[in-house]
Each structure stands twice: as structure tokens, then as C-alpha cells.
Amino acid sequence: MSNISVNSLVKKFGAVTAVDGISFSVDPGEVFGFLGPNGAGKSTTISILCTLISPTSGEASVGGFDCVRDADAVRRSIGIIFQDPTLDNGLTAYENLLFHAYLYGMDRAAAKKRIEDALELVGLSARKNELVRKFSGGMKRRLEIARGILNYPRVLFMDEPTIGLDPQTRNMIWEFIRELKKNTGITVFMTTHYLEEAEFCDRIAIIDLGKIIASGTPLELKAGLQGDTLKLSATDPKGLEAEIREKFGMEPKITDGGITLTVKQGDEILPALIKGLSTSITAVSMTRPTLNDVFLSLTGKNIREENGDPYGPMRSYARKNHGGH
Amino acid sequence: MANLAHETKAIYVISYRELRKFIREKSRILGTMARPILWLFVVGGGMSRLVRPVGGVNYIQFIFPGMIGMTILFASIFSAISIVWDREFGFLKEILVAPISRLSVVVGKAMAGTSISMLQVLILLIFVPVLGIKINIPQFLLLFLSSGMLAFSLTCFGILVASRMSSYEGFNIIMNFLVMPMFFLSGAMYPVRLMPPFLREIAYANPLTYGVDGLKNILLAGASGTPMGPEYPAIVDFAVVSGFLVVTAVLANLSFRRAA
Ligand SMILES: Nc1ncnc2c1ncn2[C@@H]1O[C@H](COP(=O)(O)OP(=O)(O)OP(=O)(O)O)[C@@H](O)[C@H]1O
Ligand SMILES: [Mg+2]
Numbered sequence: 001m002s003n004i005s006v007n008s009l010v011k012k013f014g015a016v017t018a019v020d021g022i023s024f025s026v027d028p029g030e031v032f033g034f035l036g037p038n039g040a041g042k043s044t045t046i047s048i049l050c051t052l053i054s055p056t057s058g059e060a061s062v063g064g065f066d067c068v069r070d071a072d073a074v075r076r077s078i079g080i081i082f083q084d085p086t087l088d089n090g091l092t093a094y095e096n097l098l099f100h101a102y103l104y105g106m107d108r109a110a111a112k113k114r115i116e117d118a119l120e121l122v123g124l125s126a127r128k129n130e131l132v133r134k135f136s137g138g139m140k141r142r143l144e145i146a147r148g149i150l151n152y153p154r155v156l157f158m159d160e161p162t163i164g165l166d167p168q169t170r171n172m173i174w175e176f177i178r179e180l181k182k183n184t185g186i187t188v189f190m191t192t193h194y195l196e197e198a199e200f201c202d203r204i205a206i207i208d209l210g211k212i213i214a215s216g217t218p219l220e221l222k223a224g225l226q227g228d229t230l231k232l233s234a235t236d237p238k239g240l241e242a243e244i245r246e247k248f249g250m251e252p253k254i255t256d257g258g259i260t261l262t263v264k265q266g267d268e269i270l271p272a273l274i275k276g277l278s279t280s281i282t283a284v285s286m287t288r289p290t291l292n293d294v295f296l297s298l299t300g301k302n303i304r305e306e307n308g309d310p311y312g313p314m315r316s317y318a319r320k321n322h323g324g325h
Numbered sequence: 326m327a328n329l330a331h332e333t334k335a336i337y338v339i340s341y342r343e344l345r346k347f348i349r350e351k352s353r354i355l356g357t358m359a360r361p362i363l364w365l366f367v368v369g370g371g372m373s374r375l376v377r378p379v380g381g382v383n384y385i386q387f388i389f390p391g392m393i394g395m396t397i398l399f400a401s402i403f404s405a406i407s408i409v410w411d412r413e414f415g416f417l418k419e420i421l422v423a424p425i426s427r428l429s430v431v432v433g434k435a436m437a438g439t440s441i442s443m444l445q446v447l448i449l450l451i452f453v454p455v456l457g458i459k460i461n462i463p464q465f466l467l468l469f470l471s472s473g474m475l476a477f478s479l480t481c482f483g484i485l486v487a488s489r490m491s492s493y494e495g496f497n498i499i500m501n502f503l504v505m506p507m508f509f510l511s512g513a514m515y516p517v518r519l520m521p522p523f524l525r526e527i528a529y530a531n532p533l534t535y536g537v538d539g540l541k542n543i544l545l546a547g548a549s550g551t552p553m554g555p556e557y558p559a560i561v562d563f564a565v566v567s568g569f570l571v572v573t574a575v576l577a578n579l580s581f582r583r584a585a
Contacts, residue, residue: 050422051422052418052421052422072424075422075423075424076424078422080422082415082418084415085414085415086414086415086416086418086419087416087419088342088346088414088416089414090346090349090350091342091345091346095342095345098338099338099342099419100419100423102334102335102337102338103334103335103338103419103420103423103424103425104423104424105328105330105331105334105335105424147419
């Protein structure tokens, strides 16, 4: 049985249709990613799944419980890291977690132990008695993650868990999610803008303007594209082009100092090409499609170059200069 | 309510959070206590030279129950308005996704406002001997109970208002058009029966009037029948405040549920 199941879900805010008839399901133990630009409807979907708002129409259930009729049972089985901060800055890290523990009905002894463990896990034990006001953005995010797993949820929702964090912290969080998945079999539903991150997911759905436009494993999605791009350089590009056309029946394009080919399974074709060609080749390269290519081919736009995202340019600047990870 | 122990724990921790923050911020305690103390000694002290004592009660003694009422009013409304802050800073979501009933959230918030008010009332009571007012233990307990009821109902009233506020911008409107008039037209500073007829009608419709009158019944019983003393029998005050409490508690729950 699936752990999250969504059927023809619609959410309207006045004239805006934030979620426009989406359906998907997530199996136990899966890490499922929602990938999409600003305003795609990712957070709205999460709000419905975690019972904060009710859908205009359609059904959603988490852990086998209906998100509207059985909201309390859903609430008991989930943990959430919201997109925007939801910590109390006027409390210490420990107090924030204690508050959460009591809201989830833990007794003092169990709460204390779980809090110590969770703080240890996110590396904040040494600062547990400091006011959250004094924490850096990354520390606050780690604390929210510790809080999200404190009640041992069966399903963990994470809305842009790594947004605005430096590469080290992002890696740490990913390491943490993998460990968590391995050790507890938790189901994770997450949203992201970062294409690199979506690749970590077992399965992803690409959402745009409230609709799911593609879903599958990252590999499947990329396989759906035309394929890998091969670049072969040669001193005689024309001769190379003719030979490939003749021997392999493919349609290469002549570029500066060589040819370009778009093929499926580039990793298998490349060795065969090199072996079978008599024209001398000076260099080869292969590029695999990224999820951005998938998004681009589906929507005609880049996922990051959406307007209205003031941090877009900043983020791509950061990515360029820190190599993404 | 599926599990009473769980809900009780949630109520406890919701009110504990606010009490903890109140106690942590020394400047906030100082700031909130400065107001009644200034009124008491600066306004009360000044007016005492103008208004002669009646029925053995001087002006500064006369306004003391009103100062308790004012402290409760401000502390309760302030505490309830924290819901708007919580919404603005996202913390309300943390509370709303938890497996607890909305009723427990409201009760927790109401208890928070009540305990912060009571703490301030206890601080104010330090001045009882200085002002020459005498109270015995039963009177003290009655005072505590009446203040608690008033605080609880005013916090519920505040929650009712806060649930309808979408941002903090409405705060000044509420202070100037609701809280201040409630204070001035409650008999805290001036006997209601001596007010101009129009204002008197408003004061009679103001629940705080009966809260303050109840406190006068405990603290200034000796001046009954004079303008300085209580105006109604204690039982009337008790009945009105109880009714106010029930109505605001119900409405606070309904409007919070709708807003959440
Ligand atoms: N409470 C609301 N009232 C009105 N409109 C809303 C509300 N919440 C969301 N919307 C609208 O619904 C649409 C989807 O918003 P949502 O927050 O789900 O997007 P998102 O995919 O999470 O975007 P982002 O990547 O920026 O977080 C947007 O057009 C947004 O303006
Ligand atoms: Mg979002």
C-alpha cells in the first residue's frame, strides 16, 4: 500500500488555481521529490497533505488516513520541515524541541532522550541552551530537521529543506536523509528547486503551473529525452561526417572542428563509433541530459530562470563559483 | 479530544512557552510593570491632592483596583495578540500541524495570558501595605480568583480579536479604539455613576467595569455606598464577569477555528 496517495487534487485560491488536478502516490521507504519553479504549487500540495489547508476537490491520504476526514491521525504520523522558518527565536534550541515533544504527547523522560539524540544527530548538542535568535540560518535549518524527526514520523515532508544553505550543510542534510532512510525506512516527500538534489530522489514528479507534467525515476525522465550528446573532434570534420552517415546511418551535425551527434545510450555507441571509424579523431566528449533539459523540453523554459525569484541569479552565481557541491 | 493527558500536556506547554519568554525578558517585565506603577503614584498621587477622601478612601486607594484591572487588561490583550506574531513568524504552523485539538490551543493561549496577568497582579499587590489598604487571607484568595477570571476572559476576548487580524498593522487600531476606551470607561479612574450620561451608558456595557467593581468590592468594601466604593453587589459583578468569560471563551474558540 502506498504511504501517500493523491487523486485529482485541486486547490484554488480565489481566481488562482495553485494545484490543478494532480495525482501521484509514494511507496513506503521512498524518497519522492517535487521539482518545479516558483509558484508551481509545491508548498500548497504539502499544506494539503499535512492538513493545514483543505483541498477544493480531489483526495489526499497519508499513511492510509484521509487528510480531511482523519486529519488527527495524519498529524500523528508525519513530520514537517516547512519552507519558511517556524522556530521560536525567543526560546533555546532545547526548549523548541521540548515544546514539540509535548505537543506530540511525549512524557518528560522520553522527550529528554529523544531531544538529546536528535540534537546529537544534527550536531547542535553543544549549543542546545542558546537562544535560537543567535543561530545562523544553517543551524536553524538543522534544528528544524531535528524537530521534524523528533516524533518518529512515518512520513517526513520537507519543503525546500536546503534552500539558502552552503554546499557543506546541504551535503550534510542529504547524508542525513540517506541515513535516516536506511535506518528507519521513513518515507520522504520533498520539494526542491535544485536539480542536483532531485537526482538524489528515488522518484520525482515535475510540476509546473499546478500540473504534474512528468514523473518517474531521474533516469527514466532523462531517458525520455532524445539522449546524450556526443562531440567528436577531427582534423577532417567533413570526412568524419560522411563516414558516420555511411557506416552508421546517423545524422551528425558539423560543428567547429568536428561533429555533434544526439543519441540514446551514448555510453554504448561511443566505443562502437571509435572502433568502427577510420577517419582520425582527436578528441571525444559526451554530455548526459540533466533534469533541467527534461524541464526545458517539457515546458520550453529553464527551471531556474523563472521570474519573480530574486535569489535565482544569486543562486546560480553561487553554483558557478562553488561547483554545485 | 482523544487523549486528555496529551491535550493537557499541550495546554501546559503552550502556556509555559509564553510564561518562559515573559520571565526571560527582564525588560518586558520592567516595561509592563512601569505602567500601573506610574499611573498609581504619578496620576494617583497627584490627584490625591485634588480629590478629598470619601468614606475613608483616598484617590490613590480608589484607583488601585482599577490599576489591577488595567494590568490584567493590557497583559491579557498583549498575550493574546501573540497569536498574530506567531502567524507572522510561522510558529503558528508548528502548533497547527500538531495532533492536538484547536480547543487546546485556545485554552493554552488563554492560560498563558492568565498566568502572565496573574504574575503582574502579584507584583502589584506588593503595594497594598504601602497604600494603607488592609486585606486578609480570604480577601486575598478572592482577589486572586476574581483577577484570574477577569484575565482568562479578557485573554479569550483578545484571541477573538487576534483571530480576525491578518497582520500586526491592526494593532494600533485595537489599542486606541478598543483597549484604551475599555480602560477609561471602566470606573478605574473615575466613578462610573458620576460620568456624563452618554459615557455612563457605555461604561455599563463594558465588561471591565464589572471586573473592576468586583475588585473594589474586595478592596474598598468599607466605602460602599459612596462614590469611592463599589457600585454593585459583588454577586452582580461575579455574574457579569462569569457570563463574559463563557461568551468570550466560546467565541474565541469559534473564531480561532475558523481562522486556523
Ligand atoms: N494562501 C494563499 N492565498 C492565495 N494564493 C496563494 C496562497 N498560497 C499560495 N498561493 C498561490 O498559489 C500558487 C502556488 O503557490 P505555492 O506556494 O504552492 O508554490 P511553490 O511551488 O511552493 O513555489 P515556491 O517554489 O516559490 O515555494 C502561487 O501562485 C501562489 O501565489
Ligand atoms: Mg513553496
